[in-house]
Amino acid sequence: xxxxxxxxxxxxxxxxxxxxxxxxxxxxxxxxxxxxxxxxxxxxxxxxxxxxxxxxxxxxxxxxxxxxxxxxxxxxxxxxxxxxxxxxxxxxxxxxxxxxxxxxxxxxxxxxxxxxxxxxxxxxxxxxxxxxxxxxxxxxxxxxxxxxxxxxxxxxxxxxxxxxxxxxxxxxxxxxxxxxxxxxxxxxxxxxxxxxxxxxxxxxxxxxxxxxxxxxxxxxxxxxxxxxxxxxxxxxxxxxxxxxxxxxxxxxxxxxxxxxxxxxxxxxxxxxxxxxxxxxxxxxxxxxxxxxxxxxxxxxxxxxxxxxxxxxxxxxxxxxxxxxxxxxxxxxxxxxxxxxxxxxxxxxxxxxxxxxxxxxxxxxxxxxxxxxxxxxxxxxxxxxxxxxxxxxxxxxx
Amino acid sequence: xxxxxxxxxxxxxxxxxxxxxxxxxxxxxxxxxxxxxxxxxxxxxxxxxxxxxxxxxxxxxxxxxxxxxxxxxxxxxxxxxxxxxxxxxxxxxxxxxxxxxxxxxxxxxxxxxxxxxxxxxxxxxxxxxxxxxxxxxxxxxxxxxxxxxxxxxxxxxxxxxxxxxxxxxxxxxxxxxxxxxxxxxxxxxxxxxxxxxxxxxxxxxxxxxxxxxxxxxxxxxxxxxxxxxxxxxxxxxx
Numbered sequence: 001x002x003x004x005x006x007x008x009x010x011x012x013x014x015x016x017x018x019x020x021x022x023x024x025x026x027x028x029x030x031x032x033x034x035x036x037x038x039x040x041x042x043x044x045x046x047x048x049x050x051x052x053x054x055x056x057x058x059x060x061x062x063x064x065x066x067x068x069x070x071x072x073x074x075x076x077x078x079x080x081x082x083x084x085x086x087x088x089x090x091x092x093x094x095x096x097x098x099x100x101x102x103x104x105x106x107x108x109x110x111x112x113x114x115x116x117x118x119x120x121x122x123x124x125x126x127x128x129x130x131x132x133x134x135x136x137x138x139x140x141x142x143x144x145x146x147x148x149x150x151x152x153x154x155x156x157x158x159x160x161x162x163x164x165x166x167x168x169x170x171x172x173x174x175x176x177x178x179x180x181x182x183x184x185x186x187x188x189x190x191x192x193x194x195x196x197x198x199x200x201x202x203x204x205x206x207x208x209x210x211x212x213x214x215x216x217x218x219x220x221x222x223x224x225x226x227x228x229x230x231x232x233x234x235x236x237x238x239x240x241x242x243x244x245x246x247x248x249x250x251x252x253x254x255x256x257x258x259x260x261x262x263x264x265x266x267x268x269x270x271x272x273x274x275x276x277x278x279x280x281x282x283x284x285x286x287x288x289x290x291x292x293x294x295x296x297x298x299x300x301x302x303x304x305x306x307x308x309x310x311x312x313x314x315x316x317x318x319x320x321x322x323x324x325x326x327x328x329x330x331x332x333x334x335x336x337x338x339x340x341x342x343x344x345x346x347x348x349x350x351x352x353x354x355x356x357x358x359x360x361x362x363x364x365x366x367x368x369x370x371x372x373x374x375x376x377x378x379x380x381x382x383x384x385x386x387x388x389x390x391x392x393x394x395x396x397x
Numbered sequence: 398x399x400x401x402x403x404x405x406x407x408x409x410x411x412x413x414x415x416x417x418x419x420x421x422x423x424x425x426x427x428x429x430x431x432x433x434x435x436x437x438x439x440x441x442x443x444x445x446x447x448x449x450x451x452x453x454x455x456x457x458x459x460x461x462x463x464x465x466x467x468x469x470x471x472x473x474x475x476x477x478x479x480x481x482x483x484x485x486x487x488x489x490x491x492x493x494x495x496x497x498x499x500x501x502x503x504x505x506x507x508x509x510x511x512x513x514x515x516x517x518x519x520x521x522x523x524x525x526x527x528x529x530x531x532x533x534x535x536x537x538x539x540x541x542x543x544x545x546x547x548x549x550x551x552x553x554x555x556x557x558x559x560x561x562x563x564x565x566x567x568x569x570x571x572x573x574x575x576x577x578x579x580x581x582x583x584x585x586x587x588x589x590x591x592x593x594x595x596x597x598x599x600x601x602x603x604x605x606x607x608x609x610x611x612x613x614x615x616x617x618x619x620x621x622x623x624x625x626x627x628x629x630x631x632x633x634x635x
Contacts, residue, residue: 007503312499316488317487317517391487394493394499395453
């Protein structure tokens with residue numbers, strides 16, 4: 001038996017191909033949206049894995065350091081380091097900010113870390129690690145910096161000595177690693193005018209400027225001009241130790257919050273990017289509905305344009321299954337073309353997106369099944385129209 | 398071999414009423430008609446006389462309101478359909494030729510003809526062989542692989558005739574088959590129909606207004622106000 005659907009497609013292949021490409025672009029957008037969500041989850045996972053920590057110790061009652069502000073004294077890590085099951089600790093400060101390079105401002109997540117401790121960049125793809133105590137930086141390659149570039153951060157210039165990869169914040173900003181002291185200064189540094197005003201206000205306060213207590217005012221003013229705060233203490237547990245158990249001990253004895261890797265993933269995925277994922281989910285639903293409407297409209301139009309031929313087919317004895325099958329196959333054919341085009345364009349334009357787009361084979365498979373289901377459902381309207389065609393229409397009168 | 402003594406078509410007291418109550422219209426009020434195998438008869442009448450309704454009833458496209466129809470001696474309608482699968486009835490027993498060829502645009506010439514045997518379950522190769530044989534008989538074998546859009550109007554009409562004959566039906570219904578053609582081509586179509594009726598032993602009913610071809614029929618059914626009147630035609634050579 002002749003495959004009527006294939007013959008019809010081959011006969012009007014140009015129209016069909018253009019329609020398929022149009023649908024494919026729409027499917028490409030849909031796949032990219034799914035890829036953006038996967039990329040966000042992947043970024044969160046890499047962020048956690050790349051930190052080299054098993055536990056994140058933060059201020060009590062906060063979801064820090066990535067999801068909420070958290071502030072700890074930078075000597076807390078000494079107390080944590082001495083606890084059972086703890087192998088290494090490292091202070092970390094995080095700050096999202098604008099940095100300037102070659103006259104161009106870009107947004108980065110500044111990470112202050114202590115070299116050799118948890119929190120340092122997991123690996124480098126170019127250059128060397130930070131060796132000096134100040135004004136050196138390691139940048140994620142997405143920041144667009146090269147080794148040797150000089151970046152202006154607040155008052156100081158930093159030299160980029162190394163590049164890392166796939167180290168971005170949960171919102172997709174590339175990370176810029178600097179020594180902890182520098183990050184603390186950047187985070188809490190006040191401008192000169194503010195310092196002058198603050199000193200004057202402190203001096204005007206009789207509680208800090210007592211005639212009988214020499215040195216008090218200077219001590220208070222010195223404390224206002226420096227910072228000993230960090231956002232988190234990253235902990236690597238000893239081999240054989242249970243991270244959950246160690247976290248429990250920290251919570252109990254140090255009056256701090258401690259999150260395990262699983263809990264941190266939960267915070268990042270379920271809380272931090274939850275709104276974004278719902279947003280993307282809504283887009284996916286809308287794009288699916290739009291795709292279905294387009295396929296339905298196209299197939300319906302193709303069918304309506306063939307009313308006379310369908311009437312002739314019915315008159316000469318073609319069954320409903322033959323006619324319905326022809327329309328269904330055309331809808332599925334359109335879906336296949338659209339999916340192939342969509343997958344290709346999604347792969348082509350993924351690297352151009354500012355955020356990481358992760359196109360998983362499983363998502364592609366699910367997308368293909370969804371496209372086929374949508375096309376099959378979309379063909380129902382056209383099939384109903386075709387089955388309502390009266391074979392008498394082929395006969396005049 | 399079909400029994401040549403049994404008429405290909407026999408219609409007795411066929412009625413068709415559209416609508417009901419005060420608005421009912423009796424399109425056919427008791428039509429009688431008999432056509433033998435190998436015979437080509439004309440069915441003529443003014444617009445609204447019931448020609449198309451009769452054709453649709455005969456083609457099992459609409460259901461009559463009463464009467465009896467037989468094809469090759471088998472009752473297909475007797476105060477109700479006697480055949481459950483009307484599509485199969487049309488496919489196997491009735492060929493259709495329309496005013497316009499109405500070929501399937503996305504099939505080539507051979508497959509337009511071969512589609513019918515294929516729908517009837519004939520294998521692809523055998524169906525295409527049969528199509529090529531018919532196309533050769535109708536002098537369009539050289540266009541066998543052409544697309545419909547590449548054919549002239551006359552070629553398309555001949556392919557449509559080949560399609561009507563593809564399942565070797567005992568009955569062929571032709572609805573104004575020469576309407577868009579000039580005299581020469583119209584008469585050529587009649588010659589083809591006469592030849593095909595004789596060669597394939599099909600009864601052909603030609604609905605027409607065409608004054609050019611009416612004199613070629615040996616028998617003519619006039620239809621007026623839903624009733625038929627038979628008369629002898631001139632039977633001129635087309």
